[in-house]
Structures are given as C-alpha cells and as structure tokens.
Amino acid sequence: MSALLPIALITFKEGTRNRSFYGISLLALLLMGASFFISGMVIRDVGKVAVDMALSTVSFAGLLLVLFVGIDLMAKDLDKRTIYMVLARPISRQQYIVGKFLGISLLVVGTVFLLSIFGAISISAIKWANPDYFPRFSWGLVFLAEAFIAVSLILLSAMSFLFASVSSTSFLTLILTIMSYIIGHSLSSVKALVEAPQAAGITVSPLTVKLVQAAYFLFPNLSLFDIKMQAAHGLSLPMTYIIWTLCYGIVYICLVILFAALLFRKKEFP
C-alpha cells in the first residue's frame, strides 16, 4: 500500500499538468455557457434541458479526459522509458498498474467534481432566471448522476488499462477504449432490439441474439450508470438500484484491473 500512494499522487499531479486537461476544461466551460442559450429556446421544460446540458457536458469532458489524458499518462511511461526508473525501485509491476490506476481514478473524480461545480453554477443561474420551470428539480439526483458518471469513467479507465497491458501502441488502446465506450452505452438498447425485433420491423437471426447476449455479459454495461434522464425530470430512483449498480461497477473495475495486472506482468517493454 505504501508503494501505491506515491505512484497514484505522481500520476494525479502529472495529469493536472497535462495541457489537454486545460483544453478539456475550457471546452466544458463553453458547453455550460451554451446551455443558457439552448435552455432558453424551449417552451416549458427549461429545467430539464439545463440539467441535460450540464450532465452531458460533465460526461463528455470526462470522456475526453479518460481517452486523451488517461491513456497518454499510461503510454508516456512506456514511450519515454521512465517506467524502468519506477520498476528499478522495490515496486512490483502489479503495484505500478494499481497505483497508476488509482492516480487516474483520482484525476477523474477531481475533474468530475470540478465540472460538477461549474454545472451547479450554470443550473443555479438558469433556475434563478426561470424559477417556475423547475417543478420537480432535485439537487440530490443531479449529484447522484454526477457520481455515477465518475464511476462509469473510472470503469472506462480500467478498460483502457486492460488494453494498454496487451496492445503495443497507445493508438490501439485509444481505439479499443472508444469501442468499449460505444458498446458499453449501446449494448442494452441493442439487446432490447434483437430480443424484440418485431417492434422495429426487422428480422434477426438466432445466432445474432446469442452473440449479443454473450457480449452483454462480457462488455461493461455503462448505460446502467446513465441516470441523466431521471435527474433531468426528478424521477424517483430506488435505493436498491443505486446499491446494485454501484456494486456491479466496483466488482467490474476490480476484475478488469486484476486482468490488467496479470497481463502487464507478462508484457515485454520496448
């Protein structure tokens, strides 16, 4: 444990020094600004649109962070050969991976927290200007949705670690992580579609159904963490849903990091 913390803290510091980090924050601020105009264009559901925009911005900026800063932090050590300096110390490869992952998770949590503050400011300002259009609004649900976004981004980071442990270039890691993200968010809808194809007027072969069902258990189900709609409309969310989803997320992250650590042990460095 004593070896993990310094690696995690160094990774976190390195992440905050990355210039892409500032670019992503600037983009997030611009998108928050755009939410003022977009929410002003609707007739009644101003609150819903304001929450939609704020949460989607947090999610999108967090995604960019994982894809461009997270993967870069992992790849830089290998490309610049600085990993030898770390591993020359009494630190095992597994400790290095876990420490690095904790650092990036800390960066994700910190960024989501920062963006959430910006989001809260933009929602508050729109709410102040249109107090009558927030009938079912709940801050609790908005913050819960942001916490779920953070967990799903940490999960995606874990996936990028798994791919970085096996792939030879950071570009391949990036492509595989993007694919996991797309599959993770669309798999539930695809499964629903292939299991009831008559609703969309299409035919699906039994083999496809089996393949999708298998993929459903293999790939992370990121759509479980997407509760933006519930937060936007103030819809109630059962406590059991929150607990089971968080348990699923934590177990999946542990599993993926375990695999990543096992594979990284056998990885040949350049």
Added chain:
Amino acid sequence: MQGITTTFLLAILVTLHVFFLGKAGTERKTLPSDAGGGFVIPSPVLKITSLEFKGVVSDLLFIKVMVFKGSTYERKEQPLMKPEEWQWFDKTLNASTDLDPYFVDPYVFANANMTWEGGMIRETNALLEKGTQYRDWDWMLPFFVGFNSFFFLHDNAKAAEYLMTASRRPGPSEQLVSLAARLEYKDKKTENAILFLEAIEKKTEDERLKKEYETRISALQARLLLERSVSAYKEKFKRSPVSLQQMIEKGIMKEIPMDPYGGKFSIGPDGEITCTSDYMLMPGQR
C-alpha cells in the same frame, strides 16, 4: 518590408475568406434541406446511436422542429406547410419523445400545431397518449387528448375518460370534473370547447401559445354568439334563418361578429354556423 508583405497577405486572405464564406453560405441555402421532409432516423436506431446523450439529442430534435415551424411563417403560400412536412413534423417529435418520453415540450408543441393547423388529430392523440403514460403526474396531456377527442373526433366517451384521468392528477381546476360530465350534452359543443380552451389558456405560460389560445377562444365566442342567435331565431320563427343578415333585420342580433382569423361567418342550410377561415389564419393575418 517583410512586415508589410505579411500585412498585405493577411488583408487579402481575410477579405477572400469573408467573400467565399458569403458565397458558399448563399449557395448552401439553395441545396435541399432535410428539415421538413427529410428522412427521420427510426427511434430504435437513434436510441443506440445517441449513446448516453439521449436527453440532449431529444432536446436538439425538438428545437429543430421548432426552428423549422418558425421558418414557415415567412412563407407566402397557403397552407403554410405541405402534407409531407407535417409527416416529418410528427415523426421528428415522435423520435424526440422516444428518446426522452418525459420531455413535455414536444407534446405541448404537437398539440398546439398538429391539431387545428395540421389536421393530424389521431397522430397528435397517439403522441399525447404516450406522454400521458410516462408523465403520470401531469394533467395537461390527458386533458389535451380529452379536448381533441371531443372537439375534433366527436368521441365523447374517450374525451370523458381522459378528462377523468386528468382530474385525478394534481393541479387542474375544478372545472375539469364538471366538464367531463357535461360532455354528454352534445348540443353544447362550442360552449364546452370554450371552457376547455380557457382552462388550457390559463395554464399556458408561453406568450406566443397563450396568444394563439386567446385568438381561438375569441373565435369560438363569436361562433357561440351566432349559434345562440340562430337558436333564438328558430324559437321565435320556427325555422332556420337563411342568412346572418336576416337575423340582424329581424332584431335577433345587432351585428355580425368578427372572426379573428380573418374569415367570414355564414349559415348552412340546417342553421349550422360555418366560417371561411375554418379557424385558421387567413393570408395576411399574421
């Protein structure tokens, strides 16, 4: 010398940039647009491709419809929108509410436009029924279904059913329950319609929609005045008047009321009141 060349080059490039942007932008406007008649991606595909941004995609689809509707007000021809554009309008609002079925604006906007102007009553009701199912705290949507069923489809049983649903939800005025009961009296159609619209108008916050409802109410009030005059005429002379002018000559009413939509009222052979505007804006009225 180098500085002057750079400045000169910069000035030329900026000028060319502005010129070409203007040209390309103008040409772009002449290309066929997908808004108002283009292909609408089916909802199951949209749900998959929107990933975790379904809410925002739903908002943008709705805004696209609103912007398109607004742009049609600049048109000179009548009717303002073609049948295929109304189809696109309906499909896009359906896609928007499939992505986020709790989003109220597409329902309100569909009801305000697709009924009187678009004549797509069944399509509007199908959309509103979806909203009624999801937004189970909202009395407005079943209320709209009730009104459309009563006024356009003459289906009083369905109207009463939806009005009762609306009255069980929090927020509506007490008029609602009595309205549901009154629907049995078919001869009070215009009077009930005014009561319906007054209830909607009171709860409408958007200034433009509010104004549209006010215009509609005043048109129906004019029609109600004429209907009552025809009834009074029939009672007095035991036959229907042949024209509105005849009712003025016989002292039943003082003047023919104005139609705020710019149309002209007349009397049918059985004494029924008709209007040339059909309660939609006549050319040059907006």
